[in-house]
Amino acid sequence: MRLILLGPPGAGKGTQAQRLVQKYGLVQLSTGEMLRAAVAAQTPVGLQAKDIMASGALVPDEIVIGIISDRLDQPDMKNGFILDGFPRTVPQAAALDELLKRKHIRLDAVIELRVNESALLDRVETRVAEMRARGEEVRIDDTPEVLSKRLASYRSLTEPLIHYYSERRKLATVDGMMTIEQVTREINRILAAVGAVEPKAAPARKARGAARKTARPTGKKVAKTAKKAAKPAPRAGKPASRAAKKAVSAARGRGTGKAKKAANKAAPRAAKKVTKKRAKR
Numbered sequence: 689m690r691l692i693l694l695g696p697p698g699a700g701k702g703t704q705a706q707r708l709v710q711k712y713g714l715v716q717l718s719t720g721e722m723l724r725a726a727v728a729a730q731t732p733v734g735l736q737a738k739d740i741m742a743s744g745a746l747v748p749d750e751i752v753i754g755i756i757s758d759r760l761d762q763p764d765m766k767n768g769f770i771l772d773g774f775p776r777t778v779p780q781a782a783a784l785d786e787l788l789k790r791k792h793i794r795l796d797a798v799i800e801l802r803v804n805e806s807a808l809l810d811r812v813e814t815r816v817a818e819m820r821a822r823g824e825e826v827r828i829d830d831t832p833e834v835l836s837k838r839l840a841s842y843r844s845l846t847e848p849l850i851h852y853y854s855e856r857r858k859l860a861t862v863d864g865m866m867t868i869e870q871v872t873r874e875i876n877r878i879l880a881a882v883g884a885v886e887p888k889a890a891p892a893r894k895a896r897g898a899a900r901k902t903a904r905p906t907g908k909k910v911a912k913t914a915k916k917a918a919k920p921a922p923r924a925g926k927p928a929s930r931a932a933k934k935a936v937s938a939a940r941g942r943g944t945g946k947a948k949k950a951a952n953k954a955a956p957r958a959a960k961k962v963t964k965k966r967a968k969r
């Protein structure tokens with residue numbers, strides 16, 4: 689599985705990446721972590737990046753593209769990877785496309801964690817407090833001043849990637865304001881919907897009846913989830929995201945007939961696609 693996690697600082701990319709690493713044995717490629725390691729080791733890249741990172745600005749594209757290109761050549765990449773914090777600009781995304789093409793690697797999905805900006809400062813403050821409590825060194829760019837600069841660069845340089853990947857039909861958006869557990873569940877559902885992971889195995893024949901009663905959501909519930917997912921995530925003035933449609937498809941795929949009908953009503957075009965795909969299979 690090859691995945692990109694997209695979202696502003698404090699959106700929960702690192703937390704979710706960790707969970708995916710544990711569940712699927714993927715490698716997390718965090719350019720922020722790699723750069724911090726380079727700064728600590730005082731490598732030439734680290735020396736170049738140090739002050740830029742401390743100020744909350746982005747390190748030049750060539751540097752991070754070089755780091756990622758080298759990393760993708762390592763043998764541990766074969767089980768798949770999660771890119772966390774890369775790409776962060778359109779030129780980085782274009783360079784990544786080129787790299788993946790050259791290495792014959794297919795990207796499965798780009799998952800955007802969408803959060804309210806007002807919550808981000810709180811989250812970063814919590815992160816700092818937790819790191820202090822664990823006796824860990826606190827990042828020098830985790831201050832309110834630098835955070836606002838990092839957010840500004842996210843808005844102007846990274847947010848265009850939402851359009852970039854949406855156009856390429858790779859984008860799925862998850863409401864990052866949900867609990868960590870709910871976000872993880874949603875990500876897993878998207879990964880199953882795009883075929884990046886096997887959907888959960890069907891219950892064994894004998895247990896099927898009981899499982900239906902206990903584990904499966906009722907038709908009403910799935911329809912509700914699907915309708916909820918079809919609503920645009922909290923960004924004013926934007927149409928319902930592709931992610932919402934995907935979530936609808938995912939919900940439909942798992943739902944009962946009644947639920948499917950209700951979900952189809954919520955987003956009929958997406959429904960047709962799913963039906964066609966199924967028919968092909």
Ligand code: AMP
Pocket residue numbers: 697719720721723740741742744745746747748749752772773774775776777780829838
């Ligand atoms: P992060 O840990 O992802 O928040 O990144 C910390 C800092 O590292 C950022 O504020 C940037 O200065 C730098 N950085 C990390 N990833 C990138 C990237 N893809 N492009 C440019 N700068 C980056």
